[in-house]
Amino acid sequence: MRLLVPLCVLALVAGCTHDSGEAAVGFHFDEQLYRNDIKTLASDAFEGRAPTTHGEQMTLDYLVHAFKSIGMQPGPDGSYLQKVPMVSYSASEQQQITLAGIPLQYRKDIVLNSHHDIKRVDIENAPLVFVGYGINAPEYDWNDYQGIDMHGKIALILVNDPGFANPDSGKFDGKAMTYYGRWTYKYEEASRQGAVGAIIIHQTEAASYPWSVVEHSWTGPQQDLVTENAQPRVTVEGWITLDAATAIFAKAGHALDLAINQAAHKPTQLPLGQTATISFTNSANYGESYNVVANLPGTVNADEHILFTGHWDHLGKDNTLEGDKIFNGAMDNASGVAGMLAIARQFTAAAKAGHGIRRSVTCVVTTGEEQGLLGSRYYAEHPLFPLEHTIGVFNLDSTNIYGKTKDFTIVGKGKSELELYLTAAVNQQQRQVKSEQHPESGGYFRSDHFSFAKYGVPAVFAGGGNEPIDEATAKYKEQMQQRMKGCYHNTCDEYQADWDLSGALQDLAVYYRAATMLGNSDAHPGYYEGTEFYSLRPATHIKL
Template sequence: MRLLVPFCTLALLAGCTHENGDAAVGFHFDEQLFRQDIETLSSDAFEGRAPTTHGEKMTLDYLVSAFKSMGLQPGPAGSYLQKVPMVSYTASEQQQITLAGLPLKYRQDVVFSSHHDVKQIDIENAPLVFVGYGINAPEYGWNDYQGLNMQGKIAVILVNDPGFAGPTSGKFNGKAMTYYGRWTYKYEEASRQGALGAIIIHQTEPASYPWAVVQHSWTGPQQDLAEANPQPRVAVEGWMTLDAAKAVFAASGLELQAALDRAAHGPMQLPLEQTATIKFANNAEYGESYNVIANLPGTAKADEHILFTGHWDHLGKDDSLAGDKIFNGAMDNASGVSGMLAIARQFVAAAKAGHGIKRSVTFVVTTGEEQGLLGSRYYADHPLYPLKNTIGVFNLDSTNVYGRTKDFTIVGKGKSELELYLTAAATLQQRQVNAEQHPESGGYFRSDHFSFAKYGVPAVFGSSGQEPIDEATAKYKEQMQKRMKGCYHNVCDEYQADWDLSGALEDLAVYYQAATMLGNSNARPGYYEGTEFYSLRPAAHIKL
């Protein structure tokens, strides 16, 4: 069926205008096409859409065909594809892991991999050092590595940052995770410190996901960018369960909880006086993956671009599993990609009706997000359109399947002026705009927009709110959430024919309207003072 978003009609009747913007134009989102795209991209035929697989080829063909049929233009080199050189590292399932004299089981107790092109990892009796949160943050007066020589040693690290352990302590950003709390940072910093290896202690609450996610996401082939001059990286990186960590600390004559408490109060280093032996076969295979690029030139400022991003990839399939082996990734992120296609169709329809916007709109559908934002990282490092002329980035990741809401969520709210446009569009739907409920999960750093934020390009990640529009929707949401529980990065993230996508369609309308307002303006949004990216592109004091 077709859904006419009500607020657009109201905007037309009211002659809705914004500073430096044109009147809003009514538009349709075709729910049937939206559903069809989600169902197709997440079908078993696409094999979980892992990069460098047959599933990738099917996905690329589908997306390129869709953008071509709309009439969108390819990237500046004349292709809809941006090549992303990648390498896939696969650690053997047979691993010999001994920490503090305790033999531990791969997948059950620990997960290890290596992002080095070596056939064999053979670490014998490497000293274990607990380095608290593993953070070196001068602006917070915090350095867990101060004066410590990590050569030949393995860092044992807590997930998240000290603000999580003490939300009212004044440390870091309180409950809201900083980038220092992300697992990617932990490995990066341990590498900069010259460590031989890094092991993160998994805790469900500060990590914001259960051990099952680690088991599925950090095992099997692990993709990375195949860079000509790679940054230094630890020889092995991994995770261990909380129970395994307790046992390791006990074998060292220590209590883990006491160490956690100390780590929350200040930087710390604690040699465990124990060693690690880690041995497994390793394989590296080089290949190419691709971002998909499609462009709708602006009518007056074609050299200025508004980007929509979202990742096409998921986890592929795991032949070691019994029963269902395919990680279909319907919500994450067939739904987001399908939303991008829906938004693209609206911009094309508006342009054909004589309502094209002044700035260009470019769709960047990325690869390798699940492996560490690889596709967006590569694009940001090798932009097809200059980042200085990239006005803003709207990111779609896992759209709403739980029905309409009274509110709209901006993840990491308070960072950039780009949020003003989302707020204005959501207000037209009479929806309240809120920050995410769990900022401790570090959502702002976990999807493709972050790759652009690091360069100072204003980038936002929005989603449906938490308050259902009515009691019937609330009841449906409760039932569907029970059905979908545990499906994040699991084989049960599959398309459901009875998903209520009305809320998702309203969210797409928010994105479309926000980009239209920005596209017809002369404003260049920036980051607010006090945020991590203010110095890169300061706020321009925009008023809508």
């Protein structure tokens, strides 16, 4: 299908020109408003925006007021809030953990949780089994569980997938992580296999983050969705450091590095002849969190929706820490939420000026992303606007704070025709579209767009770039990266008054242009043949 409007459809707003900034199409993102939204949402007053806390209520109040002021309408039920039933599991910090006869220290060596409504976890002498990457993938002729009964046993599992360690094997997707490499999949598969526990062996390069991220993210209350048809789940799940795992393998008479090498080349099951004893108290607290949903009806095809997604939540606060206890989440993801508000302002301003687009624009600001994409998963399972009429999803997560770039990154590039619209908008800025530098980190599976992709809705996660626009920007970027080093999921992810947000504004313009083109067309993008989601919504051969 051919688009019914050319790239310069944005001339409805102002004439098309070739310029590297947002002024190219005659509109202007107000940097001060954008900056103030980031600063406010990431302030200590919001307490790190953890779901079901006082910080959540402040966040919801702020966002609802903002969308009302902007002129966006509530969801079809008349509310800006979509209730998301959640349960918070809290494992005790005092855990007795012995693997292969070796006592392990919680946080330092291992983190464990239980997503079950039970008051105490007591596992005695559960056999330990190394199952390689913990993957059962018939399409890759790969099954790490082949021929082994995991009932009553604890699986020790490598992070990522065999393609990462052995990219020339032709298996999986080389260095680019598949969904089989994600920790969520590994716990799911171990549960399907009947294991009593699943523990992932942490490796910084393979995980794409250090142990400190594991410690901060997998300790404290762990949220999950309350579902009517809950699937089987292991009793305990968690992570173990590479050093601790190495000691366990040595106690069993095996070398972990050799086992890792074998697991990269063929499906692997290795009973260690050792057991685990685990004991800790546990609690479950039920509550409600909320997605924020705001809609701008289209002028012609109002029943067709273009979604913008981004998560409002972060990690809250940790009173066990010395000094700063608040995980402010300025970059991740106050910056993305502020970007959604900025884009919403542009669409409503255009509509008020008589230049509204034909399809509806809907913002879904999600809860619980940091706990496993909970809010977006819930929306995809209980959509307020039908997914079959959801044309595409643009996701904003951790926008660019490092200045303007010559390029623009599409994470998981090559998946869907939705990328065509981003590419056209990027080209208008005289920038170049590129894939992410580290596909092995599995970025496509780590943010809210993925919840929609699993249902076949074309969804993209993009923004930023790696080539600064000039030498001065390159110098600034290097200095700021050093300042922000180690701040991902840490207390130092705080708003900085000297952030150069010009690159973020570039990217917001790309999203706005791309959504406007799609919104004024009759095209229905799909996934390219050979991708995971092609069978759910095949590409329709769109040409721009």
